Amino acid sequence: MTLGLEVATPAKAGRPRPAPVVMHLISSLRIGGAERMLISLLSAARATPGARYVVCIMNDEIDGRMLAELEACGWPCHRLGRREGHGHPGYLVQLAGLVRRYGVDVVHAHNEGSRKWAMLLRLARPGLQVVYTLHCQGLAQQYGAVARWLYRAAVGATVAISPATAEEGAQIGAPRLTQIPNGVDLSRFRGVGRPREASGPLRILQVGRFARDKGQDILIRAVALCRAAGLETTCVIAGVAVRPDDPWLEHLHGLMRELGVEAAVRIVQDRLDVEALLAEADVSVLPSRAEGFGLALVEAMAAGVPVVAARVGGPAKLIDDGVNGLLVPSDDPAALAAALMRLAGDGSLRRSLAAGGLAAAECYDIARAASAHALLYADLAG
Template sequence: MGACARARVLAAYSWDAHLGRLDALLDAGSVPAVALRDRAGGACDDDPRPLVVHVVYRFDVGGLENGVVNLINRLPVSRFRHAVVALTECEPAFCRRIVHDDVRFVSLHKPPGHGVKVYPALFRLFNELQPAVVHTRNLAALEAVVPAWAAGVPVRVHGEHGWDVSDPDGTRRRFQWMRRLYRPFVTHYIPLSDHLLRYLNASVGVGAAHMTRICNGVDTQRFRPGVRGREALAGSPFEGDELCVIGTVGRLEPIKDPLNLLRAFVLLLRRAPELAGRLRLMFVGDGSLRTELEAEVARAGVGACVWLAGERRDVPEALRAMDVFVLPSRAEGISNTILEAMACGLPVIATRVGGNAELVLDGETGMLVPASDSDALADALARYVGDGGMLRRQGDAGRKRTEVEFSIDGMVARYAQLYESLLSAAGRPVPAT
């Protein structure tokens, strides 16, 4: 980091800057409106269950957000209650994935820029809700720990799930400095992968005693293999046992690099044009790159072989309609979609970034390829298309791996244990039942 850039970061995120922002919290007239939805009026003030407030940038379709849904739905309702705060917006359709009626959803509608704009709203909200735990996730929500600290929240947990396109490999010094300057406000960190744990230790200076690695888990009952291999999917143009369907699930955004997958697919068809009769590619998800993907499909003349299915709620069924799953991301933490694909008995081709190598055992449950390398990805696809036995063996191995090592019940139990230990240390024991 250059001297000028470092000076700007320190000016924006120094202790004096934060204290100045906390002073501004006292100015009630500057507090923006807060949109709060409580489906059942909320819990009583004397409810002994600790309230966990989950803070995210946006509560909408995504792997991180799916993890929040799974955690809220599966933590014992007799021991914990929850609220979800989105710095921007809680999407109503996505909120309906929460099965409990006493969960609050708060949308702060934060404008672009530093979160100081919503510090007053967060401070007042935390004072009103009196949470026992504030659990922020990723850098975009990390700044919420400052008003949580100011409001006296005893336990402030921060989860690191991975990086975005602005810092795909975690090397930007500016973001490392930002994390360092927020570190005193965080009680405990939860990195989802060993890769992120090492990053927090080496680049942010978080000691081992203040971190607990908790990997994502997958619901192996909901995500399961098809009864007789690949299954039909409602609306899919790809039918027939002779087909080989390559698929991916994820946002059509630069960080997920769907264009790299499309280019690898087109490259494979150019190398082996005889595959055009049986090779198909399915994208499940939507995003800003959809128009560019459609244009590339048209330019390559592969419209009959590629289906942009859009966002779907039947993701398990979509996965069961594939033969091979690909995650072409430029950066990842611990990918829910990799785990879901493995649980559905699919071999996984993933880029060698972030925590992907902790999930995909190269040569056993799938293959790892360099990021943004269409040639290497096309080579990997060709191996599965030409070797059905390897496809089935690796798919079966991936399914067994999720059952043994990535149980969703085990993940939830680890979160519950960590919350309990941190609350106990803070003098806020969790009810036994």
């Protein structure tokens, strides 16, 4: 069922102004954090009174399972079928047509590629408001003076998903900077974790796209160190490769052969059933070199699975070391191995961290994020 949208009309005296029509714009719909967050947000928004949303996917890179989840949210969904890297002005014409058709007041760009198209729309239609979600770090180093000026001229509000990305936004002078943490559907993960006593192989899980920043190589080296120290482990690294012959994925397989851990580490691709993976894990690890938020950590916490993460970006603020997880130095396989061995030998610690994680996860209910976004849209649209 598609939720109906009516063209906005001026509110009569004494009547509340209708909620603004918001177009959610994203470059592609591959399996990833920004895409997953968009679907969760749109699903939760069905409970937002008066919400009026429409979705547009720019590129032709679409995972069928993700699309099915997105369409199940019930909002009108449009696909432009653009090939990545093509900047034909016809796509801008199509976007402008959707804006007119639905009477769009606000365009919310959910990643860097879609932000550029949203900014072009804003320059073409000055009354349109643009919201951009800042998911990652590093933009301050990429943006020169002209890029920053254009950003401030075209983007009406910036959503930072963590204190780390809020700092990034402040560095580029992002207008109307608002911190709204990512959220998860807590009911989806509640009761998934199955705490065990400290016996048998330690079952390690990492979930995230395959990229050097995610530190999968650090985890593989840590597993090798654990096994060299006599700790029996199994490890599942689940993620998404940019392409089948992804060089980073090939590097990881080569590293596993080099360290002799091919039997202990299993790489799986394109899994959407994160709950099933967490159900078979004793610990969830995020050894990132850079991380804007750490959605995989919140999912693990909500499932009651203890977490270990590198002390970078979002995870450094998300985790209270020793209370709801363990933090280790970034890019340090030995420190990660030490944390894993500590957890393997201490069932009490695993249980206490799991309990702390469950409590912390309550702050990241997707319903809160959906409500906060709705308030931002209304405020921005005036």
